[in-house]
Amino acid sequence: MIKQRGILYVLSGPSGVGKGTVRKALFERDTHLQYSISMTSRSPREGEIDGGDYFFKKREDFEQLIKDNKLLEWAEYVGNYYGTPIDYVEQTLDEGQDVFLEIEVQGAMQVKKVFPEAVFIFLIPPSLEELKNRILGRGTETEDLVNNRLSAAKVEIEMMNAYDYVVVNEKVEHAVERVEAIVHAEHFRRTRVEKQYRKLLEVE
Amino acid sequence: MIKQRGILYVLSGPSGVGKGTVRKALFERDTHLQYSISMTSRSPREGEIDGGDYFFKKREDFEQLIKDNKLLEWAEYVGNYYGTPIDYVEQTLDEGQDVFLEIEVQGAMQVKKVFPEAVFIFLIPPSLEELKNRILGRGTETEDLVNNRLSAAKVEIEMMNAYDYVVVNEKVEHAVERVEAIVHAEHFRRTRVEKQYRKLLEVE
Numbered sequence: 430m431i432k433q434r435g436i437l438y439v440l441s442g443p444s445g446v447g448k449g450t451v452r453k454a455l456f457e458r459d460t461h462l463q464y465s466i467s468m469t470s471r472s473p474r475e476g477e478i479d480g481g482d483y484f485f486k487k488r489e490d491f492e493q494l495i496k497d498n499k500l501l502e503w504a505e506y507v508g509n510y511y512g513t514p515i516d517y518v519e520q521t522l523d524e525g526q527d528v529f530l531e532i533e534v535q536g537a538m539q540v541k542k543v544f545p546e547a548v549f550i551f552l553i554p555p556s557l558e559e560l561k562n563r564i565l566g567r568g569t570e571t572e573d574l575v576n577n578r579l580s581a582a583k584v585e586i587e588m589m590n591a592y593d594y595v596v597v598n599e600k601v602e603h604a605v606e607r608v609e610a611i612v613h614a615e616h617f618r619r620t621r622v623e624k625q626y627r628k629l630l631e632v633e
Numbered sequence: 634m635i636k637q638r639g640i641l642y643v644l645s646g647p648s649g650v651g652k653g654t655v656r657k658a659l660f661e662r663d664t665h666l667q668y669s670i671s672m673t674s675r676s677p678r679e680g681e682i683d684g685g686d687y688f689f690k691k692r693e694d695f696e697q698l699i700k701d702n703k704l705l706e707w708a709e710y711v712g713n714y715y716g717t718p719i720d721y722v723e724q725t726l727d728e729g730q731d732v733f734l735e736i737e738v739q740g741a742m743q744v745k746k747v748f749p750e751a752v753f754i755f756l757i758p759p760s761l762e763e764l765k766n767r768i769l770g771r772g773t774e775t776e777d778l779v780n781n782r783l784s785a786a787k788v789e790i791e792m793m794n795a796y797d798y799v800v801v802n803e804k805v806e807h808a809v810e811r812v813e814a815i816v817h818a819e820h821f822r823r824t825r826v827e828k829q830y831r832k833l834l835e836v837e
C-alpha cells in the first residue's frame with residue numbers, strides 16, 4: 430500500500446455566516462481531521478498556550494515569515510498579523526493526515542494559489558435577510574457597521590465560483606453533515622487515488 | 634426556490650467486482666434514489682413484470698429504439714438486447730429526482746457521451762487475486778473462462794481514468810457507505826448549485 434498524502438480542506442464564506450460554529454461542531458464529531466493552528470503577532474492572553482491556541486510570534490518575526498513565504502495565507506487585523514504557517518500544513522499532509530482550515534475568503538484565495546488541489550467549501554447563509562439578522566444578533570455593532578458588513582458579504586459571495594462545494598448554513602447540524610459527506614467523499618476522487626489503485630491492481 | 638434537476642449517478646466497474654451487490658445494499662439504505670429499469674428484447678420469465686423487472690420489447694422494436702437514439706446505452710448478450718431507455722432517465726431527472734444506474738463499463742462510456750455531467754463511480758476489487766477468487770467463487774465457470782474474465786477485467790480497469798470516483802469493494806458495507814457519501818456530497822458541488830444559490834442571495 431502506497432502511503433497517501435493527506436487532503437487539505439478549506440472552509441470559508443462571507444463574514445457572519447457561521448464558519449466558526451460549523452467548524453467547532455465538525456471537530457466535535459470528527460477526530461481524524463487536523464486543525465491548523467493560526468499564527469499571530471499579538472500577545473498571548475491569560476491562559477493562552479503557544480502552539481495550542483496560537484503560535485505566538487514577535488511582529489518582526491512574523492514579517493520575516495511573510496517575506497520568506499512561510500505563511501500559506503495571512504492578513505492584518507487591528508494592527509496584528511494573523512496567518513497560517515505553511516510548514517505545519519505541509520508536514521501534516523506529508524504524514525498522510527488531512528488538514529482543515531477555517532479562514533476568511535481573502536485567505537482562502539491565497540491558499541488556492543499554493544494548493545490548487547485542496548478542497549474548497551463555501552458556506553452561505555440561507556438568505557441575505559438571515560445574514561443581516563445574524564450580524565444584528567451579535568448586538569455589538571452599529572447600523573452603519575452592520576450595513577458595511579452586509580455590503581462586504583455581498584462582494585464575498587461573488588467569490589463563490591472559486592470553490593468546489595457550496596453548503597447552505599441554515600441549520601448547523603445539517604451544514605456539518607454536508608461538510609462531513611464532502612470530507613468523506615473526497616477521499617475517493619479518482620484524481621487523488623488513481624495512481625495508488627493502479628499500482629494495487631498491477632499484474633503480479 | 635428554483636427547482637433543481639436531479640443528478641445521474643453511474644456505478645460501474647470490472648466484471649465480477651460486485652456492482653450488483655453494492656447497488657442492492659445501497660437501495661436497502663437509501664430510498665431517495667430512483668433505479669433505472671433496463672429494457673430487454675428477451676422474453677419475460679415466469680413472474681417477471683413489464684416495467685418492474687424490465688421493460689420487455691420485441692426485438693425489432695428494440696432495434697428501432699437503437700436507431701432512434703432512444704437508448705442511453707445498450708449491448709447485446711447471448712442474442713438478446715439489454716439497454717437503458719433514455720426517456721425514463723430524462724423525465725425522472727427533470728422531475729428533480731436523482732437516478733442511479735448500475736451498468737457495465739462499456740455502457741458507462743456510452744452514458745458519459747450523453748450525460749458528461751453525471752457522477753461516474755468506479756468500483757474496484759482490493760486486488761486482482763481477490764477478483765479471481767470472486768469469479769472462481771461463483772463455481773460456474775471453467776478455468777479458461779475465468780482467465781478470460783480476468784483478462785477482460787484488466788482491460789476494464791484501464792478505463793478508471795474516465796470516472797469521477799474510485800471505490801474499493803473490500804467489504805460491501807464500507808463500499809456502500811462510500812457511495813452514499815459521494816451521492817450526498819455531489820448535491821453540494823458548486824457547479825451544480827451555483828446558479829440556484831446566486832438567485833437565492835440576490836439583493837431584494
